[in-house]
Amino acid sequence: MSGVAQQRLAQERKAWRKDHPFGFVAKPRCLPDGSVDMLHWDCRIPGKANTPWEGGVYPLVLKFTEDYPSNPPIASFPKGFFHPNIFDNGRVCLSIINSEKGWRPSITVKQILMGISDLLYEPNNDDPAQDYGYKIYKKDKGKYMRLVKEQARKYSDEKYSTI
Incomplete structure (x- = not known):
């Protein structure tokens, strides 16, 4: 393993193993040959608890490039994920992972995941990414909560809770 990105991600993995939030998972993808792809993390x-998101375990992929940490990773939920700040293709719209807004090379994987977690519960009305989710969130909170609870049930399946 060589390069700044690879070294930084190895350090991030080590730090994550020592200290990460309860219930969160973040690890580099294993390739068929048994090697580890440090540039693709399954999370x-x-x-x-006590939110409509409770019970779900939401799959997220972090894709890093060789120019990490100069540039942020791309964070994506599955296509069609329901949320005002998630594009239809699953890509997360969040300032701390946007190189033109809040990205800084000192931001860690842990901070990224905590930021995305916070965004789930507290959508950013000033930066909508998904028209459908945004309109429902703004106009019909009851329907929004029902759709979030449906999604929580969808992602409570065991296949989503383990990697």
Whole structure:
């Protein structure tokens, strides 16, 4: 393993193993030959208790490039994920992972996942990414909560809770 990105991600993995939020998962992808792809991480974000997201374990992929940490990773939920700040293709719209807004090379994987977790519960009305989710969130909170609870049930399946 060589390069700044690879070294930084190895350090991030080591730090994550020592200290990560309960219920969260973040690990580099294993390739068929048994090697590790440090540039693609499979993650899980647990739904926060006492919110409509509770019970879900939300799959997220972090894709890094060789110019990390100069540039942020791309964070994506599955295509069609329901949320005002998630594009239809699953890509997360969040300032701390946007190189033109809030990205800084000092931001860690842990901070990214915590930021995305917070965004799930507290959508950013000033930066909508998904028209459908945004309109429902703004106009019909009851329907929004029902759709979030449906999604939590969808992602409570065991296949989403383990990697």
